[in-house]
Amino acid sequence: MKTAAVIVAAGRGRRVGGPVPKQWRMLSGRAVLAWTLDALRTHPGIDLTVLVLSPDDMGMAAGYAAHEGVTVVPGGESRSASVRAGLASLENRGIGRVLIHDVARPLVSPALITRVIAALETASGAAPALAVTDALWTGEEGRVTGTRPRAGLYRAQTPQGFDFTAILAAHRAHRGDAADDVEVALAAGLDVSIVEGEERNLKITVEGDFARAETLMEARLDIRTGNGFDVHAFEEGDHVTLCGIDLPHHKALKGHSDADVGMHAVTDAIYGALAEGDIGRHFPPSQERWRDAASEIFLSHAVSRIAARGFTLGNIDLTLICETPKITPHAQEMRDNLARIAGIDIDRVSVKATTSERLGFAGREEGIAAMASVTLVAS
Ligand SMILES: Nc1ccn([C@@H]2O[C@H](COP(=O)(O)OP(=O)(O)OP(=O)(O)O)[C@@H](O)[C@H]2O)c(=O)n1
Numbered sequence: 484m485k486t487a488a489v490i491v492a493a494g495r496g497r498r499v500g501g502p503v504p505k506q507w508r509m510l511s512g513r514a515v516l517a518w519t520l521d522a523l524r525t526h527p528g529i530d531l532t533v534l535v536l537s538p539d540d541m542g543m544a545a546g547y548a549a550h551e552g553v554t555v556v557p558g559g560e561s562r563s564a565s566v567r568a569g570l571a572s573l574e575n576r577g578i579g580r581v582l583i584h585d586v587a588r589p590l591v592s593p594a595l596i597t598r599v600i601a602a603l604e605t606a607s608g609a610a611p612a613l614a615v616t617d618a619l620w621t622g623e624e625g626r627v628t629g630t631r632p633r634a635g636l637y638r639a640q641t642p643q644g645f646d647f648t649a650i651l652a653a654h655r656a657h658r659g660d661a662a663d664d665v666e667v668a669l670a671a672g673l674d675v676s677i678v679e680g681e682e683r684n685l686k687i688t689v690e691g692d693f694a695r696a697e698t699l700m701e702a703r704l705d706i707r708t709g710n711g712f713d714v715h716a717f718e719e720g721d722h723v724t725l726c727g728i729d730l731p732h733h734k735a736l737k738g739h740s741d742a743d744v745g746m747h748a749v750t751d752a753i754y755g756a757l758a759e760g761d762i763g764r765h766f767p768p769s770q771e772r773w774r775d776a777a778s779e780i781f782l783s784h785a786v787s788r789i790a791a792r793g794f795t796l797g798n799i800d801l802t803l804i805c806e807t808p809k810i811t812p813h814a815q816e817m818r819d820n821l822a823r824i825a826g827i828d829i830d831r832v833s834v835k836a837t838t839s840e841r842l843g844f845a846g847r848e849e850g851i852a853a854m855a856s857v858t859l860v861a862s
């Protein structure tokens with residue numbers, strides 16, 4: 484069953500004010516929208532992401548729509564209208580569950596998304612919230628006019644998750660506006676579970692929230708680097724596979740899998756940054772099922788571990804060390820392929836090559852070596 488995310492980002496941020504709507508403003512070096520989109524689209528439990536933008540902002544969509552699995556649709560005049568537009572775009576696409584999230588909550592964690600998805604196993608709706616812990620008053624003109632019991636009250640957050648068909652029908656049947664999708668779901672008689680929310684999953688609503696979000700973002704600044712190194716010897720053959728690209732050559736690379744030395748180095752760099760061992764631990768050469776396997780399987784697994792551990796991939800830098808074949812004419816194709824598998828923009832992927840000045844095994848054309856570095860950033 485496929486799970487989709489709808490990120491509503493068509494609001495104007497009137498309470499924050501200023502000339503630029505809050506989702507386009509910078510937060511710790513990136514647009515708020517970029518943080519939120521990455522948090523949802525890279526989560527391993529989410530297959531498709533719909534970004535709902537104001538019709539006025541559709542011109543800014545290109546860079547975001549370029550991510551695999553992301554589509555951009557125009558929203559409406561209210562939050563509910565934007566949600567309806569996002570849901571409608573997912574109709575007839577085999578979606579079983581949907582998570583609806585405010586763009587204004589860029590600090591949503593992978594663990595919170597996982598909790599919402601897990602709760603949907605047993606309920607048609609699930610949403611994060613925090614119990615109200617402060618005393619509650621009513622007030623008028625600066626004076627307290629009364630108190631209210633706090634027991635049983637919650638502060639609602641997003642992402643709010645639902646059975647797709649049920650929430651689409653509920654939104655279509657709903658009359659008038661609603662604060663959130665849980666309100667729409669309850670009006671339609673759906674059962675909604677409360678999952679534990681997070682203080683850090685704040686909604687940027689007023690100007691002061693930018694400073695709070697920035698402090699939280701920086702407190703979480705966890706940057707990891709990893710390196711990977713691999714060597715494969717030549718044997719008789721007519722091509723080599725490097726970064727998933729087959730290059731005609733008068734020799735082949737010897738290995739248990741497809742011997743893609745470049746992809747192996749990148750894969751090991753990711754495992755290294757996560758301190759999760761190496762490619763041999765995850766895909767032992769002693770296991771027959773990996774014989775002649777395409778190394779894309781290994782890299783895809785390492786990439787899935789990045790999001791599962793709460794990180795995003797910042798960049799890949801790969802150096803291939805060989806006299807032949809010549810790499811530069813194929814480097815662009817290799818970058819494209821690595822970017823596709825890693826789910827990142829091509830300008831974050833570098834593939835370069837060097838010879839070893841005819842010294843050593845690479846210089847004698849006995850094999851190819853590869854070294855890679857990656858950076859992972861906590862998301
Ligand atoms: N027509 C609208 C209105 C709101 N939203 C989205 O719904 C969420 C609601 O959060 P809120 O803080 O209310 O955002 P804004 O509507 O942008 O803010 P304000 O109410 O201050 O104008 C935001 O992600 C916002 O972009 C939307 O997609 N379409």
Ligand SMILES: C[C@](O)(CO)[C@H](O)COP(=O)(O)O
Nearest residue numbers: 585639640641662663664686
């Ligand atoms: C959906 C929501 O984030 C739940 O807290 C919130 O209701 C949406 O924003 P608004 O401030 O109520 O417009």
